[in-house]
Amino acid sequence: MIDMNNEDLALIKSHIILPRVLTAFERDIALINATLKTPGPYVDAIAEAQRKLTADIYEVRKGFRQRGIKVYEEVTDSDGVTARYKCRGYQAEMRIRWSMMAAEAGVLMRKYLGLNTDQFVDPTVPERLRGL
Numbered sequence: 001m002i003d004m005n006n007e008d009l010a011l012i013k014s015h016i017i018l019p020r021v022l023t024a025f026e027r028d029i030a031l032i033n034a035t036l037k038t039p040g041p042y043v044d045a046i047a048e049a050q051r052k053l054t055a056d057i058y059e060v061r062k063g064f065r066q067r068g069i070k071v072y073e074e075v076t077d078s079d080g081v082t083a084r085y086k087c088r089g090y091q092a093e094m095r096i097r098w099s100m101m102a103a104e105a106g107v108l109m110r111k112y113l114g115l116n117t118d119q120f121v122d123p124t125v126p127e128r129l130r131g132l
Contacts (some may be wrong), residue, residue, distance in 0.1 A: 049112035
């Protein structure tokens, strides 16, 4: 049995989802630039969200090093993403379906854009485990 805790699992989940949110922001910037007459304010807001997101991705990587976690493979298929990882010498995998990824990404995008996400928070989850 792997000696993993919720913080370890949250880091792995973040490792899977956060880069995809960053990619979605990049896609959105391209669409905004191509379709709006005054894209500047919108692009600036998204660019600020990207800076915050990039800092969090760095923190996830730092957490991996501190906790002895290494994701060595990600497999994407029509149903979702499977990440295979090692955690302190043990191997395991985490799977996130696209439907769950879309829901999580939507909340994270709102969070990074500075919007209120209280309606999406489960109050039974401890504060330190909320968000990614």
